[in-house]
Amino acid sequence: MNFHIVTIFPDFIKSYCSYGVLSRAIERKLINVFTYNPRGYAGDKRKTIDDRVYGGGKGMLFLAPLLHRVVQDIKAKFGDGKVVYLTPRGKVFRNNIAKDFSKEKNLILIAARYEGVDERFVEADVDEEISIGDYVLTGGELPALVVLDVVSRFVGGFLDDAATGSESFEKGLLEYSHYTRPEKWEGLEIPKVLKSGNHKKIEAYRFYDSLRKTYFNRPDLFFNYIIEKQNAGENEASLKSLRKTNEKLRNFLLDIQKIAEEWKNVRRNSTAGS
Numbered sequence: 148m149n150f151h152i153v154t155i156f157p158d159f160i161k162s163y164c165s166y167g168v169l170s171r172a173i174e175r176k177l178i179n180v181f182t183y184n185p186r187g188y189a190g191d192k193r194k195t196i197d198d199r200v201y202g203g204g205k206g207m208l209f210l211a212p213l214l215h216r217v218v219q220d221i222k223a224k225f226g227d228g229k230v231v232y233l234t235p236r237g238k239v240f241r242n243n244i245a246k247d248f249s250k251e252k253n254l255i256l257i258a259a260r261y262e263g264v265d266e267r268f269v270e271a272d273v274d275e276e277i278s279i280g281d282y283v284l285t286g287g288e289l290p291a292l293v294v295l296d297v298v299s300r301f302v303g304g305f306l307d308d309a310a311t312g313s314e315s316f317e318k319g320l321l322e323y324s325h326y327t328r329p330e331k332w333e334g335l336e337i338p339k340v341l342k343s344g345n346h347k348k349i350e351a352y353r354f355y356d357s358l359r360k361t362y363f364n365r366p367d368l369f370f371n372y373i374i375e376k377q378n379a380g381e382n383e384a385s386l387k388s389l390r391k392t393n394e395k396l397r398n399f400l401l402d403i404q405k406i407a408e409e410w411k412n413v414r415r416n417s418t419a420g421s
Contacts, residue, residue, distance in 0.1 A: 148249065148302050149179045151221050151228065152291050153214065154258040155196065157182035159288050169299060177304050180295065181221075185209065188216045197261055206262030214257065214268045221255055228253025229274045233290035234263060235283050237276030240294060242317065244277070248294070249301035256294060258287030319372040321365060323356040362403055 152160050160182050164173060172178050186194040197207040218230055229251045238244070248254055257264065257273070269276070279290045299305055326337040340352045361369040 148177075148251065148299075149181065149225055149228070149253045150295050150298075151181045151183065151225070151253060151255045152258055152288075152295070153183045153185060153217050153256065154286075154288055154291065155184055155186060155260065156286070156288055157184050160292065163292050164295075168305070169296065172299060172302070172305050175304070178299050178302055183217050183221065185213050185217055188213055188220070200262060204262070208262050209259050209264040209268070211265035211268035211271070214264060215272055218255060218272050221253070225253050228255050230255045230257065230272050231294065232257040232259070232264065232269060232273045232276050233279075233287035233294070234259075234276050235278050235281075237278040239281075240277050240279050240290075240297070242297075245294070245297040246301050248298045254294075254298065256287075256291040258291040260286040318357075319368065319375060320357040321361045321368065323353040323360070359403070 154160060160180070164170060164180050169178075173180060185196050189195050195210070196213055197209050200206065200208055222228060229248065231248075231254065233256060277290070277294065279293050284290065326341060330337050330342075338352065340348050343349070358369070361372065
């Protein structure tokens with residue numbers, strides 16, 4: 148798979164790609180990462196890449212004709228590809244989007260700066276606008292690297308499927324907790340079930356822990372997970388499985404209610420003592 152990143156700071160991208168698993172994937176030719184400095188496509192001696200905003204306002208905009216030339220050059224050399232503009236106004240980047248991107252032969256990432264790009268470039272050349280979160284960065288390089296890193300993990304041969312199958316978001320829940328040596332540290336112990344050798348109990352514990360973490364850290368994901376499970380059954384076999392799952396969820400919610408009540412009591416006590 149080919150990643151094409153359009154940026155005025157190509158060395159920033161190259162530096163990140165020279166470390167870790169990403170570097171090894173490039174060495175093995177599983178992925179290719181190319182950078183394009185739009186200044187090299189400017190038609191004047193000053194290598195102008197931006198200009199002021201029509202109608203007034205702060206900041207500068209990347210020129211539409213300039214970015215269009217970059218994209219057309221990439222496509223002429225490598226064939227068609229999906230053009231993605233990294234911008235806070237885009238749809239939020241998620242695992243399912245990354246999986247779709249990983250099926251592309253060429254992914255062209257536009258990492259702009261300043262106030263962004265002339266909207267006409269978006270209308271003419273951009274296939275998708277992507278945001279990595281509800282905040283504003285000084286440039287698109289970090290979002291481009293996030294997309295590169297996440298999408299690469301789904302490229303065949305990059306990682307073992309088993310390495311990603313249980314990770315956060317893969318099954319609608321956050322990933323369960325992990326532990327290693329020493330078995331006791333600062334008065335904290337590894338859960339006994341993880342040392343039991345009983346794989347069914349370990350699996351059940353990890354499922355519970357995923358639910359617990361998702362409930363407290365991402366309640367939106369938790370309730371989406373429940374809704375999906377409730378809508379899952381279409382035949383008797385799946386309905387039977389669904390009833391078992393719902394029973395586990397009911398028991399889990401009772402436990403959560405107890406934990407939440409304990410938390411409220413702690414808050415009351417701390418407030419009363421202040």
